[in-house]
Amino acid sequence: MIILRKERIYLEKISSTNDYAAELLYNGDKNTRVIIASEQTCGHGRLGRKFYSPKDTGIYMSIIADIEEIKNLNLLTSLAGLSVCEGAEEIYPAEYKIKWPNDILVNGKKICGILTKLINDTSSQKISHAVIGIGVNVNNDKEDFPEDIRDIASSLKIETGIYENKSVLTEKILNKTDELIFSSGKNDAEALEKIKKRSLVIGRKVFVKNENREYLVKDISENGELIVDDADKNKLIFTGEIIL
Ligand code: BTN
Numbered sequence: 001m002i003i004l005r006k007e008r009i010y011l012e013k014i015s016s017t018n019d020y021a022a023e024l025l026y027n028g029d030k031n032t033r034v035i036i037a038s039e040q041t042c043g044h045g046r047l048g049r050k051f052y053s054p055k056d057t058g059i060y061m062s063i064i065a066d067i068e069e070i071k072n073l074n075l076l077t078s079l080a081g082l083s084v085c086e087g088a089e090e091i092y093p094a095e096y097k098i099k100w101p102n103d104i105l106v107n108g109k110k111i112c113g114i115l116t117k118l119i120n121d122t123s124s125q126k127i128s129h130a131v132i133g134i135g136v137n138v139n140n141d142k143e144d145f146p147e148d149i150r151d152i153a154s155s156l157k158i159e160t161g162i163y164e165n166k167s168v169l170t171e172k173i174l175n176k177t178d179e180l181i182f183s184s185g186k187n188d189a190e191a192l193e194k195i196k197k198r199s200l201v202i203g204r205k206v207f208v209k210n211e212n213r214e215y216l217v218k219d220i221s222e223n224g225e226l227i228v229d230d231a232d233k234n235k236l237i238f239t240g241e242i243i244l
Pocket of ligand 1: 061133135
């Protein structure tokens with residue numbers, strides 16, 4: 001069954017769509033819907049990093065999902081990443097790669113970041129909802145990016161030369177999330193294979209920052225963890241920052 005998340009809340013300017021979505025949930029509003037902003041003043045990513053979110057040039061959205069509708073919570077961030085790759089590919093032909101765990105790169109530059117947040121029900125203290133935050137640089141020009149990220153970040157317009165209204169991509173991504181994250185008919189193993197094919201890390205030596213050491217990445221597990229070689233034994237890496 002495809003559950004199309006039809007209800008949208010459009011905001012001109014907000015600190016962060018993820019924070020806004022979490023706030024709604026904490027205040028008891030459990031509606032599953034999509035929060036979309038034209039601009040974020042305090043967009044953020046993993047590890048407390050800023051996500052550059054200037055007016056109108058990017059997609060800044062958060063999908064509020066009931067935990068019961070999510071097929072595979074462990075793969076949630078990866079499936080959201082795959083949704084962006086497959087949605088974008090339909091409009092902007094390019095090679096979309098996933099840098100574990102949550103960045104999408106085109107031509108080696110980051111065009112999208114994903115930040116998922118799990119929310120506990122206030123009375124049961126069990127995870128009840130997920131907020132899937134997706135930020136995509138769509139129509140930025142190179143000089144729009146602050147100097148400190150100009151060499152590592154890019155936009156779909158820069159990388160493909162295509163200008164398209166960003167709402168077209170928003171809908172494509174949301175349709176893909178319906179298919180990949182929420183539809184019970186689809187095959188997770190198939191999705192995992194697609195994620196692996198786009199992986200920038202499998203078969204490479206990467207530096208794992210929080211462990212301060214290098215590992216060879218052998219695979220990605222069915223739970224989305226990195227399987228690395230640790231003195232000829234497999235070791236799982238659940239989270240962290242890697243440097244290619
Ligand atoms: C990252 O790069 O580590 C993840 C970036 C996630 C950015 C999106 S934009 C919409 C949502 N609101 C936020 O504050 N963050 C996410």
